[in-house]
Amino acid sequence: MAGKMCTMRQRGLLTGCILALSFVVLSLILLPAHADARNIKVGIIDCYSGPPAVYARDALNGFKLALKEINKKGVLGRKIEYTTRDTKFKVGIALNMAKELVMRDHVDVLAGTINSGAALAVSENVAMPNKVPFMVWISKSENITGKKGNRYAFSTGENTAMAGKAGGVALAKRPYVKYWIAGDDYEYGHAIGRAAWQNLKALKPDVKVIGESWWKPGEPNLTPYITAILSAKPDAVIFCTGGRSMTNIMKEIKATGMAKKVPIWIHTGIDYGVDKPLGLHGPVGVMGTTDYLFYYPESPENKAFDKAYEAAYGDHPGFASFHGYITARFIARAFTKAGSLDKEKFIDALEGLKVKSPVGGEIEMRACDHQAVLPEYFGITAMSPKHKFLIAKDITTLTGAEVMPSCAEIMKVRGK
Amino acid sequence: MGLAQGFSTTALGSQLLVGLSLAMILFIVTSGLSFILGVLRIPNIAHGSLYMIGAFSAFSISRLLGGGALGFWLALLLAPLVVALVSFIAERTLFCHLYEREHLMLLLFTFALMLVLGDLVKMFWGANYRSITAPVSFQGSVNLFGAPSPRYNLFLLLLGPLVAVGLWLFSNKTKIGKIARAAAVDREMVGAIGINVSWVFAFAFVFGCFLAGLGGALVAPTISITLGMDHDIIMEAFLIVTIGGLGNMWGALVGSLIFGLTQSFGILFLPQFAIVFPYAAVVIVLIWRPKGLLKSVW
Numbered sequence A: 001m002a003g004k005m006c007t008m009r010q011r012g013l014l015t016g017c018i019l020a021l022s023f024v025v026l027s028l029i030l031l032p033a034h035a036d037a038r039n040i041k042v043g044i045i046d047c048y049s050g051p052p053a054v055y056a057r058d059a060l061n062g063f064k065l066a067l068k069e070i071n072k073k074g075v076l077g078r079k080i081e082y083t084t085r086d087t088k089f090k091v092g093i094a095l096n097m098a099k100e101l102v103m104r105d106h107v108d109v110l111a112g113t114i115n116s117g118a119a120l121a122v123s124e125n126v127a128m129p130n131k132v133p134f135m136v137w138i139s140k141s142e143n144i145t146g147k148k149g150n151r152y153a154f155s156t157g158e159n160t161a162m163a164g165k166a167g168g169v170a171l172a173k174r175p176y177v178k179y180w181i182a183g184d185d186y187e188y189g190h191a192i193g194r195a196a197w198q199n200l201k202a203l204k205p206d207v208k209v210i211g212e213s214w215w216k217p218g219e220p221n222l223t224p225y226i227t228a229i230l231s232a233k234p235d236a237v238i239f240c241t242g243g244r245s246m247t248n249i250m251k252e253i254k255a256t257g258m259a260k261k262v263p264i265w266i267h268t269g270i271d272y273g274v275d276k277p278l279g280l281h282g283p284v285g286v287m288g289t290t291d292y293l294f295y296y297p298e299s300p301e302n303k304a305f306d307k308a309y310e311a312a313y314g315d316h317p318g319f320a321s322f323h324g325y326i327t328a329r330f331i332a333r334a335f336t337k338a339g340s341l342d343k344e345k346f347i348d349a350l351e352g353l354k355v356k357s358p359v360g361g362e363i364e365m366r367a368c369d370h371q372a373v374l375p376e377y378f379g380i381t382a383m384s385p386k387h388k389f390l391i392a393k394d395i396t397t398l399t400g401a402e403v404m405p406s407c408a409e410i411m412k413v414r415g416k
Numbered sequence B: 001m002g003l004a005q006g007f008s009t010t011a012l013g014s015q016l017l018v019g020l021s022l023a024m025i026l027f028i029v030t031s032g033l034s035f036i037l038g039v040l041r042i043p044n045i046a047h048g049s050l051y052m053i054g055a056f057s058a059f060s061i062s063r064l065l066g067g068g069a070l071g072f073w074l075a076l077l078l079a080p081l082v083v084a085l086v087s088f089i090a091e092r093t094l095f096c097h098l099y100e101r102e103h104l105m106l107l108l109f110t111f112a113l114m115l116v117l118g119d120l121v122k123m124f125w126g127a128n129y130r131s132i133t134a135p136v137s138f139q140g141s142v143n144l145f146g147a148p149s150p151r152y153n154l155f156l157l158l159l160g161p162l163v164a165v166g167l168w169l170f171s172n173k174t175k176i177g178k179i180a181r182a183a184a185v186d187r188e189m190v191g192a193i194g195i196n197v198s199w200v201f202a203f204a205f206v207f208g209c210f211l212a213g214l215g216g217a218l219v220a221p222t223i224s225i226t227l228g229m230d231h232d233i234i235m236e237a238f239l240i241v242t243i244g245g246l247g248n249m250w251g252a253l254v255g256s257l258i259f260g261l262t263q264s265f266g267i268l269f270l271p272q273f274a275i276v277f278p279y280a281a282v283v284i285v286l287i288w289r290p291k292g293l294l295k296s297v298w
Helices: A008-030 A053-073 A091-103 A116-130 A160-172 A187-203 A223-232 A244-256 A300-313 A319-338 A343-350 A407-413 B009-040 B047-064 B069-093 B103-125 B151-173 B175-185 B187-192 B197-222 B229-244 B249-269 B276-288
Strands: A040-046 A080-086 A109-112 A134-136 A153-155 A178-184 A208-215 A236-240 A264-267 A287-290 A354-356 A362-364 A376-382 A391-398 B141-144 B147-150
Touching: A040 A053, A040 A091, A040 A319, A053 A080, A053 A300, A053 A319, A080 A091, A080 A319, A091 A109, A091 A116, A109 A116, A109 A319, A116 A134, A116 A153, A116 A187, A134 A319, A160 A187, A160 A236, A160 A264, A160 A287, A160 A376, A160 A391, A178 A187, A178 A223, A187 A208, A187 A236, A187 A264, A208 A223, A223 A244, A223 B009, A223 B147, A223 B249, A244 A264, A244 B147, A244 B197, A319 A343, A319 A354, B009 B047, B009 B141, B009 B147, B009 B151, B009 B175, B009 B197, B009 B229, B009 B249, B047 B069, B047 B103, B047 B197, B047 B229, B069 B197, B103 B229, B141 B151, B147 B151, B151 B175, B151 B197, B151 B249, B175 B187, B175 B197, B187 B197, B229 B249, B229 B276, B249 B276
Parallel strands: A040 A080, A040 A109, A109 A134, A134 A153, A178 A208, A178 A236, A236 A264, A264 A287
Antiparallel strands: A287 A376, A354 A362, A376 A391, B141 B147
């Protein structure tokens, strides 16, 4: 029977396709690499495939936008160039890619990634032993600059401790007592839930958890979880979801009318990246937190940043874009201040360094734990006449100092 | 907490409805997978990718048509056809060369195809999360058993049995359906009586993939349409097909019901361990009946 399934012509077509494909692949491999002019090299490891790719791309776009301005003048008479590697959200691949970037490409700085596990692994197994600074720009594990922090790891984004505290402080001002906690069953979900709960409990000791549910990250069908939670009748619900689960949970909240029945807090519930795909069909009245909003504060700087970003990429900047942007600024300023490409001098320069924030004011890289001092915005989802998606209203700002663990607390968890 | 807490009929009733509607989506997707397994003997790992393409196409079509109710219904009709077209091209250029190969080869090949299709989706639609909305009349929820049930879930609940009946009529009452079933049992014999088996296979493949696309289009309003949807569904789909009996249409239905209901009731009884329940059910079924609950055509 073999061979009778297709005609000879189809077989010829297949052979043609394979030949053409191998030609393309070969030519890509054999293309000569550009000669090295010893620019400053940043090696980026991030997840550019699968659902997390959307945030990784945002961070990279923000980074590129900042580089465009920086490279006009240059840093120490050089330009900053970068190269990217796709980690496919795997810790093992991230480690190999980071090692390759350090050993073979001799990058001056590493940057990335959205995967907390990968960020921690690269920080401890590549950045530290090889003494290469590593700028973590999306992943939100508080361990990166907390318990597992080290001289070579820096974070330019918020972390779970900050976000959880922002949520806990805001919820403590409200009268709810019986809570249900639910979310993605992975490090980020549990970390954000833990941080929010510890802070809430400390400020309002009479609160109690009446139940918890944890689903696999990205679980497509959340309705059964929501109906089960509603039948337990909690006073309020803390959802600990991230990534694409955010869209899923927001849709289910809308479909079940949950937001009208029970108050809900979800970190990133007011985030642009979450609310944009839902359009005007997102749930109104959900409490959320984030460390960047393109429409708040309404400073001229933030407006200019939004405009420049939109002109370059046809979209508003999300929180990851903001992190990528300030990462580039931190790198450029630190090399300028260090006066050389020496990595240790770069780190010394970066500690306590302040750069201009795209929202106005300055952002400091805290010297004691290498965590960027960022504010958290708390708000409630609402319709807006100006936008075709939900935005946050009644926004309150908690400063970095208010939401970050103190240097003493950091040293305590590091066991020093 | 947990089992000690009494469960009201409200909670049980709403979990039942939700579990059933979940089972219906799973059934529509897995019936296609099962059909291809039965007729072509191909364990098509790329089935999940076609489901993903169905969802993305539904998004594009509904947006192209203005996103209203009309756009939604047309998307529901056209998106599976887009998937059918993609699968037709794949069948005529690639699969038709491979039918006689051993299963391991086919498994590897369809795995590769899944990766390729995943990247093509990323190139074509980008990495953004997408979302579409059901028509206004299907939005929101109604109170059944005193608990909110999303209207769209109820719609799925009606549609699932219709698809099941349609499939049964198709494979038992139409000529092409009968030929496909015959080819599943003995393809050489079907060829010997003068039927062009190549085209029967092409048809069966495209039909199975059409169902994947339909599942993707139907699920689109309830979730975020994103890369990685393919991986989510394909594991579950294969488990369901395995516990139901390979290539058995009713097996796919039974397997989907077991999967959907154990999940939704598991969430109610022991929410912290809810993830485990459907998989525990699979293990129990396979220990009890290693070849699946219903008769496997393999």
